[in-house]
Amino acid sequence: MTLEDLRRMLADCAGEGDTVGIQDDISDTPFTDLGYDSLALLETIARIERDFGVALPEDLVATLDTPRSLLAEVQKASVPVD
Structure with a gap:
């Protein structure tokens, strides 16, 4: 999952339909x-x-608290546990 994927999801979950407001x-x-x-x-996580x-x-x-922290958790959860 990339920052761009998360940006699109955040916009969709907020009902913006695009990335207005989160361009930077x-x-x-x-x-x-x-x-x-x-x-x-919660909707984004679902x-x-x-x-x-x-x-x-x-x-x-x-x-x-930030998109970086969410992406880090997604990466940790994506790593298979031996």
């Missing part, structure tokens, strides 16, 4: 500054699970 590098911009609350993040087959715990939402 959003990696380290807090979700609150981007206008995303915990409900929007979509990540569906589209990318990655299981993320719902309580993770409280610990995520």
